[in-house]
Amino acid sequence: MTTSILVTGGTGTLGRPVAQRLRDDGASVTVLSRHPPETAEGIRYMAGDLSTGEGIEAAASGAEVIVHCAGSSRGDEQKTHTLVSAATGARHIVLISVVGADRIPQASVIDRALFGYFGMKLATERVAAQSGIGWTALRATQFHDLILMVARALAKLPVIPALAGSRFQPVDATEVAKRMAELALGEPSGLVPDLAGPKIYTVAELVNSYLSAAGKRRPLVPVHIPGQAARALRAGANLAPDRAVGKRTWEEFLADRI
Numbered sequence: 001m002t003t004s005i006l007v008t009g010g011t012g013t014l015g016r017p018v019a020q021r022l023r024d025d026g027a028s029v030t031v032l033s034r035h036p037p038e039t040a041e042g043i044r045y046m047a048g049d050l051s052t053g054e055g056i057e058a059a060a061s062g063a064e065v066i067v068h069c070a071g072s073s074r075g076d077e078q079k080t081h082t083l084v085s086a087a088t089g090a091r092h093i094v095l096i097s098v099v100g101a102d103r104i105p106q107a108s109v110i111d112r113a114l115f116g117y118f119g120m121k122l123a124t125e126r127v128a129a130q131s132g133i134g135w136t137a138l139r140a141t142q143f144h145d146l147i148l149m150v151a152r153a154l155a156k157l158p159v160i161p162a163l164a165g166s167r168f169q170p171v172d173a174t175e176v177a178k179r180m181a182e183l184a185l186g187e188p189s190g191l192v193p194d195l196a197g198p199k200i201y202t203v204a205e206l207v208n209s210y211l212s213a214a215g216k217r218r219p220l221v222p223v224h225i226p227g228q229a230a231r232a233l234r235a236g237a238n239l240a241p242d243r244a245v246g247k248r249t250w251e252e253f254l255a256d257r258i
């Protein structure tokens with residue numbers, strides 16, 4: 001039997017390889033996008049916007065499984081609520097979240113302004129868990145692509161502010177995609193073990209390796225951020241050293257991309 005799967009965010013860094021993998025595994029794949037491309041390559045694209053709700057019922061109709069990879073820096077909780085309300089026929093929703101979602105305090109205005117993303121992802125997990133649909137949530141660390149995007153933006157400055165004391169454990173988005181596809185073809189499992197990259201780096205190490213690969217030189221200035229969330233980050237709440245199961249390192253990713 002062919003499983004009918006809706007992939008939200010199937011045009012993004014994570015969702016694109018998820019959709020391709022599920023298609024290659026023989027699923028009938030529909031991708032939701034605000035700007036659906038015309039070419040299909042065995043994948044059906046449907047227009048819809050999770051912020052307004054437009055097109056979501058039509059895209060979700062007939063989907064047995066939803067792989068929810070759509071996301072942005074704000075409003076994921078509301079977008080997910082819109083999705084699960086429309087997905088009346090689905091039996092399983094697989095959600096991507098972030099390592100540390102439950103460990104980064106959201107106590108002050110600074111915590112929420114700078115690290116509200118973690119609180120938002122935890123709230124999003126709860127929306128899926130309370131939806132009445134069978135659910136699975138995978139927490140991953142930051143994707144290499146995100147670190148590269150941030151490093152590129154920082155390298156445009158004459159002096160680079162680097163978060164003091166914080167470390168990151170970037171993971172390859174294609175490895176996360178492989179796991180998401182595997183989870184989508186399995187049974188609802190609740191919160192599954194975290195997925196993190198093979199190595200842990202300081203911010204200075206990440207930025208300096210980018211600068212060196214790009215042939216640039218910039219001074220770094222350590223920046224100390226106040227608040228409980230930043231303290232939790234310095235204590236490693238965003239890391240999963242016991243779940244360093246990703247294989248591709250930041251250095252390997254950089255060598256391929258630059």
Ligand SMILES: NC(=O)c1ccc[n+]([C@@H]2O[C@H](COP(=O)([O-])OP(=O)(O)OC[C@H]3O[C@@H](n4cnc5c(N)ncnc54)[C@H](OP(=O)(O)O)[C@@H]3O)[C@@H](O)[C@H]2O)c1
Pocket residue numbers: 008009010011012013014015032033034035036048049050051052069070071072079096097098099140141142143144146
């Ligand atoms: N990047 C990381 O380091 C990281 C780490 C852990 C977890 N995550 C989570 O992984 C997910 C995917 O991240 P990513 O890096 O792949 O993001 P991305 O490349 O920025 O892609 C975002 C995707 O979300 C879709 N989207 C955004 N707003 C939407 C809306 N209102 N309605 C419908 N679709 C919408 C976009 O589709 P269209 O533009 O085609 O509409 C796009 O496909 C997010 O939930 C993120 O929080 C990311």
